[in-house]
Amino acid sequence: MCRFILAQGRFPARDILEAAVGMSCGRTADHDGPVHVHPHGWGAVWREDGAEHGLGVHRDIRPLAESWRESPVPNLTTDFLAIHARNATLPENHGIQYTHPLFRNDELPWYFMHNGFLPTVHTLLGMESSTFDSREYFDYVIPAGAHTIDAEQALRLLDAIPPGGTSGNAIAVNSREAYLIHWTSPDNASPRYFTMQRLRTPEMTVISSEAIPDLAPVDQWEPLKPGIVQVIPITSADVQLLHS
Template identity: 60%
Template structure:
């Protein structure tokens, strides 16, 4: 399982990266899942003014490798970070490190396990559930994500998974999906929280006191797709 954080607006990159480090190390893990640390790699996607989207991945723990990434020097109005604890030991390494990418310009980060998504693609078996979920959720060649359609696709999945929490990013905008299967065993782990500060909105898998005290965070409603539009030509 994984942790996600997204910031849109006047992004203090160092603060958001530090929050992701805290989550990856288990320092903020006030939830109902035995997994606390997320050390099987990490990735980020952000907007670089004048150059569009940029991304970075590393198979090392975030706390050990942040300094080797472009993030410390990055200035942006949108940043998403994913820190990973692989559900299956066989699914570790560069191929499985998020954000997943596609040749139509989409980037994708997932927290959860959806081993039946392959069935909606007509595949004989699952090879990597997050990749299959990506292709099921976001039609190839699309330049947007319709919230009602997206949630309908999740509701239609055969039983067996737990969460479809995800961040999908395209040059035209980003989407945060908050969805868990009915009766999920660890609802607190898959809850998401929103923090609104002057000039910036942050959504994260956990309350991060380093950004603001717990009362400042609000629960993100279940079955939600949030849209963050990007200015054209910027």
């Protein structure tokens, strides 16, 4: 169970990072989920001209609240930023190899952040047992060699996951575009916990696991409808805001 946030447009990176810090500590928790604190590492991915794959990346196994000031993120100037704070569902899955964003070095490299627990998805990959559900979900919903995510196909894949998990909420990023996946198993016990919230202003679009009062009053946030895969353009320094 994790928390994440993405911002697109014109925004202070420090504000988005501080919003993620608040979620990681439970300061903005207003939901029906059992987890309020997310201390098991964090990571970020952002658009950066001149960086490898056109994307900057940071990972840290320490709690976000303890280590964010030592990262490059507060001082970034970028028009796309996604941040993930992790609470490991299984105690053995700790360490940098489990810290999001996960990475796959395909012909078109991908970065992936997941919020939820999908312990049965490995069966659809032909595996006898699961070793790390987020990695298995990554490989399932974005097959090796894929350059895009087809929304209809992705939702069919999600609906085919056997019962026993919670959510497939995810942010997937390559050098061309990002994708928001908003999908939760129909039998999960915490629907509000997994409902993403969106804030739209003339300057920016923010999509977050929780409404963040420090960014805007709660009544300015809108819950996203379930079962969507949304493309987020990130290829231009003057991106057109995601208002659809």
